Amino acid sequence: MHATIIKLLKTHPVITDGAWGTQLQNHGLPQGACPDEWNLTHPDRVEIVAREYIDAGSEVILTNTFGANKLILEKHGLQDKVYEINKAGGTISKKAAANDVVVFGSIGPSGKMLMMGEVTAEELHNAFAKQAKGLADGGVDAIIVETMADLEEAKIALAAAKETKLPVFVSMVFDSGKDKDRTLMGISVEDAAVALDKAGADGIGANCGLGIESYISVAKRLCKATELPVWIKPNAGMPEIVDGKIHYDILPETFAKHARTIIEAGVNFIGGCCGTNPEFIRAIAALKK
Amino acid sequence: MENLKMLSEAIINGDAKKARELTQQALNHRVDPQQIVKEYLIPAMDEVGRRFECNEYFVPELLIAARAMKGSLELINPILASRGDKPAGRVIIGTVKGDLHDIGKNLVASMLEGAGFEVIDLGVDVAPEVFVSSVKEREPNFVALSALLTTTMPSMKQTIDALQESGLREKVKILVGGAPVSQRYADEIGADGYSDSASGAVGIARRLIL
DSSP: OHHHHHHTTTSEEEEEOOOSSSHHHHTTOOOOOGGGGHHOOOHHHHHHHHHHHHHTOOOOOOOOOOOSSHHHHGGTOOOGGGHHHHHHHHHHHHHHHHTTTTTEEEOOOOOOOTTTTOOOOOOOHHHHHHHHHHHHHHHHEEEEEESSHHHHHHHHHHHHHHHHHEEEEEEEEEEETTTHHHHHTOBBBBHHHHHHHHHHHHHHEETTTTTTHHHHHHHHHHHOOOOOOEEEEEESSSSEETTTEEOOOOOOHHHHHHHHHHHHHHHHHEEOOOOHHHHHHHHHHHHGO | OOOHHHHHHHHHTTOHHHHHHHHHHHHTTTTTTHHHHHIHHHHHHHHHHHHHTTOOOOHHHHHHHHHHHHHHHHHHHHHHHHHOOSSSEEEEEEETTTHHHHHHHHHHHHHHTTTTOOOEEEEBBBBBHHHHHHHHHHSEEEEEEEEOOGGHHHHHHHHHHHHHHTOGGSSSEEEESSTTOHHHHHHHTTOOOEEEHHHHHHHHHHHHHH
C-alpha cells in the first residue's frame, strides 16, 4: 500500500468532501457552463469551495476536474485544454489543502459507451492518461476514478491513472436492477470489487446513486468483498423542486445517522455526492468527536 | 413461420446479422411487413423488456437487442412508409438545455424505436425554443425530455412552460426521465409520464397513446 494511504488510514473513518457542482453554482457558475473550465477562469472561487469543505472537516478533498477529460471537454470546445484544466485543478485543491488535507484528483466517466462503439478502448485510455498526467503535475496525492457505470471503462481509467504511480481508487455507481444494487451495465457489488481488486485498484468505492439509504447494504457488501480500503460517497437522496429551486429533502443530521451505519460496516472513507454540501460534511465529521 | 420465430429469437439474443437476414427472407416470401413487426419484432422487444425488468437482462443486452431490432426495421420501414402505414406514434426526444449527457436519452430512443415508434432525436443541450419549433413542425404524439444533472433538471420545467406558452402543451404528451428525476418531480413540473428505465418508458408511451 502507498505511504499516503497508510498514513491516511491512521484516522478512522477518513472524512472526504461533498458535491462541487452545486457549490460552484452558489458561487456564480451559470447553469450549463463547464465547471472544469473555472479552474482556469475563476480559480479563486474554485478554491473557496475546497476551503469550505476543509473548514467543514474534510480530511480528503477532491479536485474540480470531474468532467475534465477530452471526450467531455470537446463538447465545450475545450479539448485542447485538458492538461491545463487538470493541472490547475490539482494546484487549486493542493493550495487549499496545505499540508493538512490529502487531495484526490477526480476523474469522472467519458459519457461515451464503449460497447456501442462510440469510443475505442485506446481513445478512452489516452483521454484518461492525459487527464491523470495533468492532475499529477498539479500535485495531487492520489486519484479517484469515480461515478463509473461501466466496469470496462473504469478499468481503462484505472490503468491510465496508474501510469502516474499515484495511488488510484475506483468508485462505481450502483443504482440499477430490481434491487438497485448493480451498475447500469448489470455488474454486482461483489463482481465489481473482485475485478477492480484484480485490476490493481488501491481502494474501491461506491458513489452517487439513489441516496444514502440504498448505499448501506452496498457498503456492507463492499467491505465483505474486498480487503482494500472502501470509499463511500452517496447522494443525499432524490432532488425535488421547491419554489423553483432544487432541494434535497434529507437533512444533514439524517445523512449523518445513515453515515454512522455505513462507517460501522467498516468503510474507511466517507463523504457525499450530489445534493450534499459543507453542512453534510460537518455533520459526518461530528461523528468522529 | 419457423423462420419468423427464429427472427424473434435473434432479436432477443441481439443477433443483428441474423435478424436482418431473416427479415429479408420473410419480405422476399411476401410476408406482410406489418405482420412481421406486430407479431414477431414487437413481442421480441417486449420479451427483452420483461427480462430487463426481472434482472435477467441489463443495459448491454437491451442495447444489442435494440440494435438488432433497428436493423430489421430499416428493411421494413421504407415499405410501410411507401404504402402509407403509420408508425405506433411519433416521439421527439432530447436532452434538455445545459445538459450534454446522451447515454440515457439514446437508450430510451432505441427502445421506443424498437417498439415501433418513429423517433426524432434532437440531440443534447436542446433549448426550450428548439423543442417548441420541432413540435410545431413535426407534430409528434410525445416529447421525451432527458436530464442527468440535478443542475439541469429545471430546464425540463422551462421546456414544458415554453410548450404551454406556445399553446402546444395540450397537443403532446410529455415524458421525462434521467438519474435525478423522480415521479414526484415529474408531477411537480406537470409531465404526463415518468419512468426510471428505458424499457419502462415504452410501457408508459403505449399507455398514454391510447
